[in-house]
Amino acid sequence: MLQLTNVQVDIGLHTILKDITFTINKGEILALLGHNGAGKSTTMKAIMGWQEKKEGTITINQWNQDNEFLAFKKEIAYIPEEPFLLSELTVMQHFQLYGQSYEIPEDIWMKRVEKYTRLFEIEDKLDEYPESLSKGMRQKVQTICALLPDCALLLIDEPFMGLDVHAAMELEKLIKLKADRGTSVLLTSHQLDRVKKIASKYVMLQNGVVLEERDMRDFDDLKRRREDGE
Numbered sequence: 001m002l003q004l005t006n007v008q009v010d011i012g013l014h015t016i017l018k019d020i021t022f023t024i025n026k027g028e029i030l031a032l033l034g035h036n037g038a039g040k041s042t043t044m045k046a047i048m049g050w051q052e053k054k055e056g057t058i059t060i061n062q063w064n065q066d067n068e069f070l071a072f073k074k075e076i077a078y079i080p081e082e083p084f085l086l087s088e089l090t091v092m093q094h095f096q097l098y099g100q101s102y103e104i105p106e107d108i109w110m111k112r113v114e115k116y117t118r119l120f121e122i123e124d125k126l127d128e129y130p131e132s133l134s135k136g137m138r139q140k141v142q143t144i145c146a147l148l149p150d151c152a153l154l155l156i157d158e159p160f161m162g163l164d165v166h167a168a169m170e171l172e173k174l175i176k177l178k179a180d181r182g183t184s185v186l187l188t189s190h191q192l193d194r195v196k197k198i199a200s201k202y203v204m205l206q207n208g209v210v211l212e213e214r215d216m217r218d219f220d221d222l223k224r225r226r227e228d229g230e
């Protein structure tokens with residue numbers, strides 16, 4: 001489904017990502033792990049085309065990012081680390097914008113807006129502008145925008161950060177549901193306990209290179225063996 005091959009990203013004189021190669025299959029949830037500065041957000045931005053790559057290829061299904069960018073982009077919904085909302089649009093207008101951009105049928109769009117605003121407890125904020133929302137509420141709006149369409153790939157940078165306990169639990173369930181219905185999910189998170197519950201695979205980044213790509217089940221075993229010096 002998503003394939004990164006030998007992706008390199010330079011920022012200024014520095015190589016931030018080097019030879020990044022991994023795959024996510026249809027309906028798979030893959031966690032991108034690593035310390036602060038390992039290159040997780042840069043990988044997400046490179047997939048989105050927000051960060052130019054120097055080398056390598058990124059494809060989703062049959063679409064190559066370099067040659068068919070619009071078709072490629074339409075396959076992705078993205079929740080960035082920092083909410084990215086438009087100050088001149090209300091909450092509802094953001095949902096309408098996503099509905100139109102992703103051509104979601106009106107009845108499905110309506111049902112999802114009702115469901116997600118109820119689950120994330122922001123039904124009473126629909127006419128508000130981003131500046132009057134708390135950071136967590138802005139995060140919820142951004143999250144709902146990305147959950148509205150049925151994209152092939154859902155990219156989520158730190159999905160649970162800033163969300164209250166209830167919203168984080170709902171999001172966890174919704175991510176699993178999306179994956180069960182065929183969406184592939186790439187997420188980054190420092191909340192390992194939560195990630196271990198939902199991801200089936202992980203890619204560990206270190207200083208911009210892939211250290212390992214494995215089943216999530218192997219994570220604790222490998223960590224223990226490393227700590228034991230095996």
Ligand SMILES: Nc1ncnc2c1ncn2[C@@H]1O[C@H](COP(=O)(O)OP(=O)(O)OP(=O)(O)O)[C@@H](O)[C@H]1O
Pocket residue numbers: 011016034035036037038039040041042043
């Ligand atoms: N715009 C930029 N200009 C210069 N360096 C950058 C820029 N963006 C990222 N970097 C560098 O790229 C490296 C990877 O950053 P990135 O944000 O991808 O890490 P991360 O794994 O997402 O970290 P975190 O867990 O802290 O979110 C870091 O060394 C960072 O300083």
